[in-house]
Amino acid sequence: MSRLPFYLVVALLFLVGIGMSVHRHIEFEVPWLPGEQRQVWEIEAQVNFIADGGPASVDLALPSTQEGYRVLTEHTASPGYGLHFADDKRGRRAQWATRDAEGSQQLFYSAQVIVAPQATSIEQEAPQAMTAAVVWEPPYDTAAAAVIERAWSQSADDISFTRELIQNFNADRLSENTRLLLTQFDRVPLLVRLLNQAGVAAREVSALPLEHGRRRQPLTTWIQVYHDDSRTLFNPESGAMGKPDNLLLWENNGQSVLEVEGGSQSRVNFSMLSRNQPAKAAVRAQQAAGSDTLLNFSIHSLPLEEQALFQTILLLPVGALVVVLLRVLIGVKTSGTFMPVLIALAFIQTSLLTGVIGFLLVVAVGLVIRNYLSYLNLLLVARVSAVIVTVIAIIAVFSVLAYRFGLNAGLQITFFPMIILAWTIERMSILWEEEGPKEVLIQGGGSLLTAVLAYLAMNNPMIRYITFNFIGVQLILMGLILMLGNYTGYRLLELRRFKPVTED
Known part of the structure; x- marks a missing residue:
């Protein structure tokens, strides 16, 4: 059977993923590295005029995105005035109005403007030279x-x-x-x-x-x-x-900067400060301002609670890639295919040392209790249910003991996936009965090793930043997994089987 369609699909995933990432970097200035800085200008415009004692309206020109600069956020302070932002052939303008204004009046407009070399201005109609x-x-x-x-x-x-x-x-x-x-x-x-x-x-x-x-x-x-x-x-x-x-x-646009009706002696002055801020914070502000498009697909447009959830979910393909590498190329045995990825997620919440100790304690105590349950000759569903209840009890006991001894890190053991731990204990117990403790240690150790390596990859700041800010990376990971799934050669650990042949 021809493998051409498979390679075309993989190539398409790579091209689309790389294209989306490069487009997001160039067009929307999302940096490749998390530590990059952007220069941001804080600009404040202060409008002053003397009101005549009746209705008053103020019309102030506003800056827009242009070559070298992009407007991130803008705010106004105008007690007692109604405010309207207009965007027409005259350009962007702020329009204040009130029914009753008397004496000295002050209105404020402030904007955050980021230095953006790739920014471009909106095409304008050229004036006619008559x-x-x-x-x-x-x-x-x-x-x-x-x-x-x-x-x-x-x-x-x-x-x-x-x-x-x-x-x-x-x-x-x-x-x-x-x-x-x-x-x-x-x-x-x-x-x-x-x-x-x-x-x-x-x-x-x-x-x-x-x-x-x-x-x-x-x-x-x-x-x-x-x-x-x-x-x-x-x-x-x-x-x-x-x-x-x-x-x-x-x-x-060739228009007046400030127009005031119902007042006199109007003027506008500007104050400004420059500061550097992380580029990702500037990008987040830009996304929150509503600049998302189909090509600028970003998790930043979601509420913060959902953003935090997706920041973890988007790490799962990285852990899956680690599992595929270790199982397909190296030949590491694990208890359950993707159980180590879920354990790695728990390690992210608990820290590595606390997570490893908690995992070993829960599994060890769970195996002892599961060994006793085997003598009761229960049905599979009832036995696994009993193991789930046992795992919950073990985690609760360890949490209480950790709190009593002042070990606050031990309280984070509750982040472990209890159902997955229960099935892990069940599989290891059956494996112990069928193939002995050696195979349990091999698969248990392989699962723990895979979970640790997946944790190190998923908790890397660079990887966390890239997977969260460049959705196209998910397609690249998909392409890599498909390529590894096409591998049919020997695993690295299997080569030891042929060592006697090379010695002869």
């Missing part, structure tokens, strides 16, 4: 035309034209025409008007330079130029092209 709509009064029309003509002759495209135009407004290159225009217009709105008249799509954007520990900082104004389906940011003072690493675009 030459006919730009109207100048004499003599400013002649001066504007001359300034545009000078920069146009020294450039080759929209980008170089913008750079030359800005540099012509520097102090060392000012002409009579630029001086005339600056007496009537502010620098940045003037540059945008000149660019639009020249047929270049451009607009003002407001940005926040990020500096650790800064307080009461205003926004700075930049010029964004659209050329060949791309956006380029320019510093209106120096003409430098490109977005600095520490610049957060706060409003990039």
